[in-house]
Amino acid sequence: MTMSMYGASIPVFQHMLRNLAHILDKGEASAQARNFDPSALTTYRLAPDMLPFTRQVLIACDAAKLCAARISGVEAPKFEDKEATFPELKERIRKTLDYLETVPAGAMDGTEDKQITFPAGRDRTLTMSAQAYLTTWALPNFFFHVTTAYAILRHNGVDLGKADYLAGAAGR
Numbered sequence: 001m002t003m004s005m006y007g008a009s010i011p012v013f014q015h016m017l018r019n020l021a022h023i024l025d026k027g028e029a030s031a032q033a034r035n036f037d038p039s040a041l042t043t044y045r046l047a048p049d050m051l052p053f054t055r056q057v058l059i060a061c062d063a064a065k066l067c068a069a070r071i072s073g074v075e076a077p078k079f080e081d082k083e084a085t086f087p088e089l090k091e092r093i094r095k096t097l098d099y100l101e102t103v104p105a106g107a108m109d110g111t112e113d114k115q116i117t118f119p120a121g122r123d124r125t126l127t128m129s130a131q132a133y134l135t136t137w138a139l140p141n142f143f144f145h146v147t148t149a150y151a152i153l154r155h156n157g158v159d160l161g162k163a164d165y166l167a168g169a170a171g172r
Helices: 010-033 053-072 086-101 130-155 162-171
Strands: 115-119 125-129
Touching: 010 053, 010 086, 010 130, 010 162, 053 086, 053 115, 053 130, 115 130, 125 130, 130 162
Parallel strands: none
Antiparallel strands: 115 125
16 A cells, blocks of 8 residues: 555654654753753754754754645745744744644645755755655655754753654653
């Protein structure tokens, strides 16, 4: 049995964004419990040339919504990218999840061969089939940013484990 474009994307994005919100809850709770400014976590980066935690979350949200929009043709909302706190980042995740709920399966399924052109850095674009875009670009990019957000919090002593990443609050 083949998997649909919708089934390979929207439920995956939804599941992992909910897990990301759970991870943010644990980060915020850790800062409160250890009595330090949460911005120490939200502004943290793993390496000098990597983006900070807040950008990892914003890019994960954008990766999900833009993938859905490019494949389905359902216009994605534009966000201002001003989120800086845990509550604001969780709201961004919620707004992204709300958008994903509006994308009908019928707008994605059967688009495997649709040509998708998208930015690939500041000065170039790539074009590939929707199936290749989903499986070799959009999903890996999404998971990279979710994983990096997880790693930043874990590196900073937030009590996170594999179950938080894979199952979120459902894994507890």
